[in-house]
Amino acid sequence: MSKPLMLNAFSPDSLDELDAPTREMIARRQRVLGPSYKLFYEHPVHFVRGEGVWLYDPDGTPYLDVYNNVPSVGHCHPHVVAAIARQAATLNTHTRYLNDLILTYAEKLVATFPAALSNVMFTCTGSETSDLAMRVARNFTGGSGFIVTETAYHGITSAVSEISPSLGVHVPLGVNVRTVPAPARYRADGSEVDDIGATFARDVELAIQDLQRHGIQVAALITDTIFSSDGVYSDPAGFLAPAVAAVRRAGGLFVADEVQPGFGRLGSHMWGFERHGIVPDMAILGKPMGNGIPIAGLVAKPEVLEDFARRARYFNTFGGNPVSCAAALAVLEVIEREQLMANAEDVGQYLREGLRALARQHENLGEVRGAGLFIGADLVEDRGTMKPDPALASRIVNGLRRKQVLISASGPSGHVLKIRPPLPFSRENADQFLGVLDEVLAEQR
Incomplete structure (x- = not known):
């Protein structure tokens, strides 16, 4: 049977190891949802309730959530639940009617951005927003070329899948898309990058040149500002600025994908691009903005949207x-x-x-990086070369799950522990996670 495309995916090869109720639920999923939907973990988890940083199975067993960013302010936060219930009992319609609440939210949202980014267009998902950003970028620049990182993920629409190489080799990139290596300190060959900003900018410039050689004008560089699918890269703060300058010199835009790093997750700033001292032309927002309720948006400079609004009829019923x-x-x-x-x-x-501190005790735990509550930790065969160990990462992720702690993996090899809990995560929660991780790492010796 072929290996699942999704990192940390359940394989049907393990079906016989599961209890009868779990097997039956998986069979029901297969019958009605079909083969495209994937489950996490070797032994999938069934949850019936969530609260704060905890998820509960049917027996009431609590699982510490160190992974889910969509419930950004915690599962089932009472203030958010009450706001949803109150409005659902009052009115729910679209943006073609005047509504004070929509304007109040839009004003409060754009107030968290630099003044240059003063317009917002609402959608339902990050994928829709990425799709819209691509349309706007093409219209504004007259170009059609896009530059993304080698393991980027920006969404699942037909257009956006063409700039999402993490979806796998069977989802082809667009002919006008070029990829660049992630801004990693260590390269796949074990070499170390001295100046991440200069190296990343050089790679973007080479991508621009390749587009131009094929008669393609660059429309935009699009990056997740924490590079989450690439393995989580955050430092040194400011390294993105030279690449953004390079794409603008070539007539392109910079689009910051803030679906994962945004809304305060990185701690020091509300938005990931702020850590780099830059102002994007557009910012992509996704479901964390509604704590899981489908809402997303494109925040943009008015001049970037102006001509698009004149030329294109755009409407989103539920956005x-x-x-x-x-x-x-x-x-x-x-x-x-x-x-x-x-x-x-x-x-x-x-x-x-x-x-x-754990890395000083466990040789296979390599570089730890990130900002705020978005952390990547390499699992490596050799700390000297930082050679990835995706098999070990899979064992760690599943070992944590067996001890009721939830995380996943990231990076091109799937060797980076992806640590991204809801924002109310506490030091006490951190101590529990670190203690269990210590146990699971020790079990691998």
Whole structure:
């Protein structure tokens, strides 16, 4: 049987190892949902309830969530739940009617951005937003070329899958798409990069030149500003600026994908691009903005949208509906009231220090990197060369799951532990995670 395309995916080869109720539920999924839907973990988990940073199975067993960023302010946050219920009982329609709530949310959202980014177009998903960003970039620049990183993920629509190489070799990249290596300190050959910013900019310039050699004008460089699918790359802060300058010199735009790093997750700033001292032409937002309720958006410079608005008829029935906006407004209120950015900064630093302490005890735990509550930790065969060990990463992820701790993996080899809990994650939660991870690492010796 072929290897699953998704990292940390359940394989039907393990079906006989599961209990009868789990096997039956998987069979029901297969019958009604078909083969495209994948499950996490060697032994999939059945959840019936969530609260804060915890998920609960049918027996009431709690699992510590160190992975899910969509419920950004915590599973089933009461303030968000109440806002959704209140608005659902009042009105839910679209943006072709005047509605004060939609405007209030839009104003509060764009106020968190630099002044140059003052318009927002609402969608339902990050994929829709990425698709819209591509359309706007083509219209504004007259170009059709896009540059992304080698393991980027920006969505699943037909157009966006062409700039999402992480979907696998059977999902072809667009002919006008060029990929560049992730801004990693270590290369696949074990060599170390001295100046990440200069190296990344040079790679972007080479991609621009290759597009031009084929008669293609660059439309945009699009990056997730924490490079999550590439393996989580955050430092040194500011390294993105030279690449952004390079694409603008060539007449292209810079689009910051903030679906995963945004909304305060990186601690020091509300948006990932701010850590690099740059202002994008557009920013892509996704489902964390509604704590899981489908709402997403494109925040952009007005001049970038102006000609597109004149030329294109754009409408999204559910994008920006009042119920979703109520959820999103409540999320911003919770982030502010509960000081979740400060918490992400504090607990994230605590977590990274704890992981680095574990690395001094476990030779296979390599580089630890990230910002706020978005952390990547390499699992390696050889710490000297940083040679990836994806098999070990899979064993660690599944070993943690057996001990009721949820994370996943990232990176081109699937060897990077992807640590990305809901924002209320505490130092006590961090201690529990670090303790269990220590146990699971020790079991691999």
